[in-house]
Amino acid sequence: MTPRRSSFARDRPEALDRLFHALSDRTRRRILARLTLGPARVTDLAAPFRMTLPAVSKHLRILEQARLVSRRVEGRVHRLALKGSTLREVETWLDAYRSFWSESLDAIDRDLLDHPARAPPRTRRL
Amino acid sequence: MTPRRSSFARDRPEALDRLFHALSDRTRRRILARLTLGPARVTDLAAPFRMTLPAVSKHLRILEQARLVSRRVEGRVHRLALKGSTLREVETWLDAYRSFWSESLDAIDRDLLDHPARAPPRTRRL
DNA sequence: AATATACTTAACCATTTGGTTTACTATTGG
DNA sequence: CCAATAGTAAACCAAATGGTTAAGTATATT
Numbered sequence: 425m426t427p428r429r430s431s432f433a434r435d436r437p438e439a440l441d442r443l444f445h446a447l448s449d450r451t452r453r454r455i456l457a458r459l460t461l462g463p464a465r466v467t468d469l470a471a472p473f474r475m476t477l478p479a480v481s482k483h484l485r486i487l488e489q490a491r492l493v494s495r496r497v498e499g500r501v502h503r504l505a506l507k508g509s510t511l512r513e514v515e516t517w518l519d520a521y522r523s524f525w526s527e528s529l530d531a532i533d534r535d536l537l538d539h540p541a542r543a544p545p546r547t548r549r550l
Numbered sequence: 551m552t553p554r555r556s557s558f559a560r561d562r563p564e565a566l567d568r569l570f571h572a573l574s575d576r577t578r579r580r581i582l583a584r585l586t587l588g589p590a591r592v593t594d595l596a597a598p599f600r601m602t603l604p605a606v607s608k609h610l611r612i613l614e615q616a617r618l619v620s621r622r623v624e625g626r627v628h629r630l631a632l633k634g635s636t637l638r639e640v641e642t643w644l645d646a647y648r649s650f651w652s653e654s655l656d657a658i659d660r661d662l663l664d665h666p667a668r669a670p671p672r673t674r675r676l
Numbered sequence: 677a678a679t680a681t682a683c684t685t686a687a688c689c690a691t692t693t694g695g696t697t698t699a700c701t702a703t704t705g706g
Numbered sequence: 707c708c709a710a711t712a713g714t715a716a717a718c719c720a721a722a723t724g725g726t727t728a729a730g731t732a733t734a735t736t
Binding site (some may be wrong): 611662 | 712
């Protein structure tokens with residue numbers, strides 16, 4: 425078993441993987457927040473951070489590969505801009521789960537109501 | 551700014567970090583999708599996957615620590631359930647960016663309109 | 677032409693991740 | 707009591723992550 429498949433299940437980190445992974449780092453989220461104010465150069469984006477420029481450069485590449493930012497090279501300056509449209513993909517993914525938080529109960533609670541385990545079977549009030 | 555901080559910025563992976571990281575794995579997203587159908591036991595959740603039970607167990611722990619699933623131990627069975635309410639936190643985070651995709655243009659395009667670099671300054675049509 | 681500026685690339689490192697196998701700890705059922 | 711079942715824990719491993727320093731490549735500036 426485990427048919428062909430070079431190594432593990434991490435062959436090609438599909439789009440959502442890259443997207444969520446890009447968002448899972450606080451530095452990268454701060455960069456995105458900064459970019460809501462408008463496009464910026466790499467040096468400017470790096471300024472607020474205590475890390476070196478190459479470190480920020482890597483973060484930007486990750487954001488770029490996740491399609492969360494776009495890059496325009498103008499001479500020696502790289503101008504980064506937010507690609508808000510990609511965040512809509514997160515929203516789209518979330519859509520499938522929206523009903524699970526617009527309902528007032530989490531699944532576990534619903535389950536409790538359906539099959540009360542040892543709790544008194546009276547209607548939950550309060 | 552950025553008060554004492556022992557080593558790097560990875561002291562305590564704050565809630566959003568854990569949340570997005572939990573979502574950045576395809577296996578974990580599939581588990582969440584499965585849980586929209588209702589609570590399930592570990593073995594059942596593991597069944598569709600080609601990995602071992604301990605591997606799934608680890609994924610579940612990550613989802614649990616991200617507060618995306620809740621666990622109820624009933625005898626020797628662990629019953630996992632979706633905690634939809636946590637996904638609302640992702641939605642809340644996304645709120646700050648909503649205007650950037652409801653507008654028809656990405657930031658880079660807006661910037662092009664504001665400060666046309668070398669492109670002809672005529673109104674973009676098409 | 678020479679220097680400064682704006683970045684990236686490369687090589688390296690410690691830690692984390694996602695998987696494995698091999699124990700181990702409950703519970704449940706015969 | 708004994709065996710099967712449901713799951714975690716521990717030890718290990720290769721690969722990825724997030725950072726560093728040092729070097730390299732263009733483009734501006736003087």
